[in-house]
Amino acid sequence: MPPSIHPVQLISVLRLKSLTPAIIFLTSRRSCDEALQSFGQGGVSISPARREGITAVLEELTVEYPSIQDHPLREIVTTYGVAAHHAGHLPSWKIAVEELMRRGCLDAVFATTTLAAGVDFPARTVVLTQSGVRRDQDFTDLSVAEVGQIAGRAGRRGKDSVGFAIVTPSPYMDLGVLVRGLTGRPEPLDSQFVISYPMVLNLLKAHPVDHIQSILAKSFAQYQLNEQAERLESRHEKIHDKLVSYAPRECSDWLTQWNAYDHATRQAAQKLHARRHVPPEVSERLPYLTPGRLVTFPRFRGVVLRSYRSRGQHRDMVTVLRNGGTVAESAVADITSVGSRCFDFTPAPAFPWANQETLAWLNQQLESLPKQSPAMVMSPVIPEESGDDLVKSLGDLFPCPTCRCRPTCAKEFNAANKLKQEALHNARSVQSLRTGLWHKFQERADTLHELGYLDAGYKLTSDGDWARLIRIDYSLLITELIRAHAFNGVSPPVLAGLMASISYDNDRPSSFPRITAALAALVTVARRMADALAVHDDPPLLRADVGGLAEQWVGDPTITWPQLCRGTSAAEGDVYRILSRTLEYLSQIHSLHATHAELGAVAAQAMDRIRRGVLEELP
Amino acid sequence: MTRNDLERALAELPFRLLRRLARSTVGPHILRSGKRRMIHAILAVSETNPERIDAAIRTARAEQQAIEAVPAIVPDADAAQKNKPVDLGTFLEGLGVPEPKPFVPDPWQLEALDALLQGDVIVSVPTGSGKTYVAVEATRRAMMEDRTVVYTSPLKALSNTKFTEFKKIFGPESVGILTGDRRDNPQAPILIMTTEILRNLLYDAAGGEIDLRLDTLGLVILDESQFLADPERGVVWEETIIFCPSQARLLLLSASIGNPQELAAWLTSIRPYPCHLVRHQHRSVPLRAGYLHPSGKLTPLFRTVSMPPSPSQAVLHPEAKRLFTQYEEDTLHTRRSG
Numbered sequence: 001m002p003p004s005i006h007p008v009q010l011i012s013v014l015r016l017k018s019l020t021p022a023i024i025f026l027t028s029r030r031s032c033d034e035a036l037q038s039f040g041q042g043g044v045s046i047s048p049a050r051r052e053g054i055t056a057v058l059e060e061l062t063v064e065y066p067s068i069q070d071h072p073l074r075e076i077v078t079t080y081g082v083a084a085h086h087a088g089h090l091p092s093w094k095i096a097v098e099e100l101m102r103r104g105c106l107d108a109v110f111a112t113t114t115l116a117a118g119v120d121f122p123a124r125t126v127v128l129t130q131s132g133v134r135r136d137q138d139f140t141d142l143s144v145a146e147v148g149q150i151a152g153r154a155g156r157r158g159k160d161s162v163g164f165a166i167v168t169p170s171p172y173m174d175l176g177v178l179v180r181g182l183t184g185r186p187e188p189l190d191s192q193f194v195i196s197y198p199m200v201l202n203l204l205k206a207h208p209v210d211h212i213q214s215i216l217a218k219s220f221a222q223y224q225l226n227e228q229a230e231r232l233e234s235r236h237e238k239i240h241d242k243l244v245s246y247a248p249r250e251c252s253d254w255l256t257q258w259n260a261y262d263h264a265t266r267q268a269a270q271k272l273h274a275r276r277h278v279p280p281e282v283s284e285r286l287p288y289l290t291p292g293r294l295v296t297f298p299r300f301r302g303v304v305l306r307s308y309r310s311r312g313q314h315r316d317m318v319t320v321l322r323n324g325g326t327v328a329e330s331a332v333a334d335i336t337s338v339g340s341r342c343f344d345f346t347p348a349p350a351f352p353w354a355n356q357e358t359l360a361w362l363n364q365q366l367e368s369l370p371k372q373s374p375a376m377v378m379s380p381v382i383p384e385e386s387g388d389d390l391v392k393s394l395g396d397l398f399p400c401p402t403c404r405c406r407p408t409c410a411k412e413f414n415a416a417n418k419l420k421q422e423a424l425h426n427a428r429s430v431q432s433l434r435t436g437l438w439h440k441f442q443e444r445a446d447t448l449h450e451l452g453y454l455d456a457g458y459k460l461t462s463d464g465d466w467a468r469l470i471r472i473d474y475s476l477l478i479t480e481l482i483r484a485h486a487f488n489g490v491s492p493p494v495l496a497g498l499m500a501s502i503s504y505d506n507d508r509p510s511s512f513p514r515i516t517a518a519l520a521a522l523v524t525v526a527r528r529m530a531d532a533l534a535v536h537d538d539p540p541l542l543r544a545d546v547g548g549l550a551e552q553w554v555g556d557p558t559i560t561w562p563q564l565c566r567g568t569s570a571a572e573g574d575v576y577r578i579l580s581r582t583l584e585y586l587s588q589i590h591s592l593h594a595t596h597a598e599l600g601a602v603a604a605q606a607m608d609r610i611r612r613g614v615l616e617e618l619p
Numbered sequence: 620m621t622r623n624d625l626e627r628a629l630a631e632l633p634f635r636l637l638r639r640l641a642r643s644t645v646g647p648h649i650l651r652s653g654k655r656r657m658i659h660a661i662l663a664v665s666e667t668n669p670e671r672i673d674a675a676i677r678t679a680r681a682e683q684q685a686i687e688a689v690p691a692i693v694p695d696a697d698a699a700q701k702n703k704p705v706d707l708g709t710f711l712e713g714l715g716v717p718e719p720k721p722f723v724p725d726p727w728q729l730e731a732l733d734a735l736l737q738g739d740v741i742v743s744v745p746t747g748s749g750k751t752y753v754a755v756e757a758t759r760r761a762m763m764e765d766r767t768v769v770y771t772s773p774l775k776a777l778s779n780t781k782f783t784e785f786k787k788i789f790g791p792e793s794v795g796i797l798t799g800d801r802r803d804n805p806q807a808p809i810l811i812m813t814t815e816i817l818r819n820l821l822y823d824a825a826g827g828e829i830d831l832r833l834d835t836l837g838l839v840i841l842d843e844s845q846f847l848a849d850p851e852r853g854v855v856w857e858e859t860i861i862f863c864p865s866q867a868r869l870l871l872l873s874a875s876i877g878n879p880q881e882l883a884a885w886l887t888s889i890r891p892y893p894c895h896l897v898r899h900q901h902r903s904v905p906l907r908a909g910y911l912h913p914s915g916k917l918t919p920l921f922r923t924v925s926m927p928p929s930p931s932q933a934v935l936h937p938e939a940k941r942l943f944t945q946y947e948e949d950t951l952h953t954r955r956s957g
Binding site: 003004005009010013017018019091094095098120122124127145148149151152153154155156157158159160161162163164165166167168169171175179180182183184185186187188189190191192193194196199202205206207215218219220221223224227468471580583584586587588590607611618 | 711713714715716717719720745746747748749751775776777779780799800815818819822825826827845847848849850851853854857858860861874875876877878881882884885888889902903904905906907908909910911912913915917920926927928929930932933935943946947950
């Protein structure tokens with residue numbers, strides 16, 4: 001059995017059960033096109049009367065949209081009564097498909113899920129073949145709202161008494177997601193408010209800086225943040241109520257007091273522990289274990305080369321040259337007696353802690369020593385302040401040791417301290433929820449001040465006054481380029497090319513026409529600028545190859561739409577989108593004509609040249 | 620009991636009891652399978668442990684008799700009929716073109732229009748229930764008061780559709796369209812634009828450039844307002860709503876969303892007049908869900924004809940469930956071997 005139903009069979013089943021017209025939602029543009037092409041082999045053609053109907057509608061639309069005339073898909077659409085509708089097509093063709101659907105001329109349209117959110121064209125039936133949708137690089141599950149949008153296309157008001165949503169399986173489809181989507185409640189809307197540079201400039205143009213905070217407070221973002229803050233505050237009250245039972249007793253702030261006391265006690269105990277570890281016989285020997293000292297162990301004698309404290313177990317150790325010439329590590333505790341003899345030599349800083357000659361000489365001395373050598377008489381170590389005294393001495397600093405609350409404090413400290421920390425954390429969160437947006441605004445405003453669009457009083461400078469008119473993504477990059485005179489003497493095609501490469505945010509690889517050296521140079525300048533601004537604003541992709549497309553269309557007025565599309569592997573719809581986005585960016589540059597007459601004129605020229613052929617069909 | 624007897628006895632058991640039996644003897648994984656598969660699994664167990672199966676069948680039968688012995692509790696025939704999964708004939712029943720009816724606006728549409736007299740309105744209803752009617756009527760009313768109307772949509776394509784539609788209704792001279800780089804009849808009383816353009820107009824006005832159109836602005840219609848939550852462009856909707864002149868009414872049209880009350884409460888808190896929320900889940904054309912197997916077999920997706928009201932009450936049609944399980948098994952198999 002095939003992994004999913006064949007499009008031709010799917011349509012014939014739908015026709016048989018009178019479930020047409022239908023919209024079939026597929027994963028990708030490619031699968032839509034392939035589904036359509038498969039009708040070329042084995043599709044059932046529609047009746048001549050219906051064919052004429054479709055042709056008539058298309059003829060009618062051709063008057064307004066000439067690009068429909070020779071559309072390559074026209075043949076399939078008129079023969080089989082099916083069409084594809086996705087972002088790879090020209091808007092005019094999409095309008096034609098929508099119109100055909102609205103008039104009931106088509107049996108089925110293969111579409112991607114972008115259609116669901118886009119245009120208004122219902123059908124009797126929608127067919128769902130997937131539970132996921134491609135977003136950026138990932139495949140994510142359709143949300144309830146998205147499934148709702150898709151299912152919402154089923155059932156035309158006044159033309160159908162029932163609408164149908166048909167699920168047909170394909171590999172990797174999760175039926176659960178679709179069942180949830182068809183029956184569940186849509187997700188809540190969450191604010192996506194971001195503070196952009198143009199927003200800061202435009203707000204400061206119209207309002208003094210002390211009004212800004214109250215304006216930001218009107219956003220849905222702040223409304224939702226406030227709701228969150230209120231929830232936290234109500235929890236805060238509860239915590240406060242609980243903290244009341246841990247009210248002040250003997251001292252006003254017993255938590256801090258106890259915390260400090262507890263800390264001090266712990267530290268004292270640690271010190272004690274470290275000290276107790278050293279037995280007295282070891283500590284009394286330590287001062288004598290200088291390099292060159294003769295020491296006796298139960299089974300050998302040796303000369304101390306160095307003494308140290310082992311890192312792991314914190315034991316006092318010595319490195320000893322044993323009789324026989326070996327250098328070895330031994331514990332101080334193992335020494336049976338410390339000799340009164342001390343050889344004089346210069347120790348080396350690393351193993352074996354003395355040079356070879358010295359070692360040989362020391363060994364010789366060892367061998368020549370009599371069996372019994374006089375032992376050192378050691379003075380006993382005076383024991384230092386004992387541990388109990390140390391804890392008692394805390395009594396001078398803290399009232400706690402003798403306080404009558406001491407047991408209760410000790411018992412309740414952990415619980416109370418946890419509550420107190422939570423309260424503090426809460427208060428901080430509430431604070432940041434309430435003022436976060438304003439701080440973000442200040443951060444942006446400071447950047448703009450640094451760059452010279454705002455003066456110290458957050459008023460617009462002359463540069464800021466025109467820069468606020470650029471209200472698109474990457475506005476900072478564009479205004480900085482203008483201020484750096486990067487556009488001096490730029491030609492319309494090169495300007496259009498750069499705007500295309502700034503505006504295009506898709507990294508899907510495709511091939512585009514070659515670019516000229518002038519555009520390449522400008523893109524390099526822009527890239528360097530974008531990198532310098534990267535700390536303030538995410539840099540655009542700046543694909544030079546995309547720029548080539550706009551450059552060619554603007555630079556060569558004789559080139560036709562099919563010729564342009566032949567020069568690239570991008571779909572027609574994408575080419576259209578690149579150019580119409582470029583138009584939008586150019587019109588923003590054109591809006592600066594009052595202050596930048598020359599640049600404005602170039603932008604206007606570029607816009608004029610873009611708007612021809614297919615680009616002129618729609619407003 | 621021979622194997623055949625046992626098989627017959629199992630087949631006679633009601634499916635509910637069979638499921639329970641299968642669950643206790645074979646294990647919970649068997650519950651995803653159909654009846655036949657379940658019986659085979661139980662028979663396989665019975666070969667190794669016949670006493671256990673016999674005992675289980677006796678208990679099941681006793682339960683069945685206990686249920687049958689209390690006729691009062693047995694639901695009446697209608698309910699039993701209701702409990703039966705819907706068949707394909709009923710599922711496809713009523714399909715076709717409805718009788719042409721004179722258009723009568725739905726109560727919620729009138730409610731939205733009346734509420735616009737008092738303040739802002741949010742309409743959150745399923746796709747295709749007739750939001751456009753509200754937009755058109757509200758526009759007509761504003762036009763009668765010599766007010767400018769701005770209609771915004773998130774996409775150029777939608778703007779174009781609405782431009783054509785409104786020109787047909789109100790005449791070409793009274794509808795204009797503004798895009799990023801072009802203005803078509805920009806002094807018309809009805810202006811269609813993308814939300815970004817309106818945002819820019821509002822910023823220009825706030826910056827001191829006087830635009831007469833904004834002074835006479837009476838109504839701002841924001842279509843597809845659920846775009847407010849769009850990660851990249853959502854901020855534009857917020858800016859538009861915040862800076863919308865206070866004398867203009869806002870009409871937010873949106874598909875079903877999860878938290879329209881929150882949105883309405885927000886609007887009420889920042890706008891001079893209260894915001895009225897119009898919402899419902901009722902589709903004007905009822906929806907039914909079906910399952911189409913790659914073999915070409917069509918069955919209802921759910922047990923009931925109409926859509927279950929919530930995911931917890933969504934019970935798959937046994938046939939759809941069986942086909943889908945089978946599909947998963949088959950594709951899993953081919954995937955493994957291929």
